Amino acid sequence: MSVAVDIAEAVKDAMNGHSFSQPFTATRQYRPTFELKDMAVLHVTVVPHAVELASLSRTKQQYDVQVHVAVQKKFKEDSPAELDPLMDLAEEVMDFWRMRRLENAGATCVAVANAPIYSTEHMAELRQFTSLITLTFRLFR
Numbered sequence: 408m409s410v411a412v413d414i415a416e417a418v419k420d421a422m423n424g425h426s427f428s429q430p431f432t433a434t435r436q437y438r439p440t441f442e443l444k445d446m447a448v449l450h451v452t453v454v455p456h457a458v459e460l461a462s463l464s465r466t467k468q469q470y471d472v473q474v475h476v477a478v479q480k481k482f483k484e485d486s487p488a489e490l491d492p493l494m495d496l497a498e499e500v501m502d503f504w505r506m507r508r509l510e511n512a513g514a515t516c517v518a519v520a521n522a523p524i525y526s527t528e529h530m531a532e533l534r535q536f537t538s539l540i541t542l543t544f545r546l547f548r
Contacts, residue, residue, distance in 0.1 A: 411455035446481035
């Protein structure tokens with residue numbers, strides 16, 4: 408498999424092997440599209456996003472692989488009581504990945520970003536919370 412797919416798969420597996428404050432089963436997808444009616448259930452989706460390759464020598468390369476993790480759920484009310492736990496979960500996912508090593512992929516998470524913290528467009532148009540977390544993993548080959 409490609410480096411990006413290997414890392415995305417390892418991210419999915421690591422999250423599914425951990426107990427978060429809200430239960431979910433992460434899935435790995437290329438194009439995460441869901442029917443709005445199915446979004447009443449929490450979705451956590453892992454998508455390979457980008458690979459940057461730098462040559463360190465004639466025989467050694469540094470790979471920086473970005474993976475997106477989306478936390479999504481349709482909400483009934485635009486209220487702190489319903490949305491705060493989703494914000495907390497997104498932050499919990501970020502904390503989980505900070506400097507974590509994926510032993511089976513030989514990569515370390517060197518950066519975690521959360522932008523947007525939530526999509527105002529999804530809130531207004533779909534009544535759906537969507538938070539996008541970008542994980543950057545570094546490995547050498």
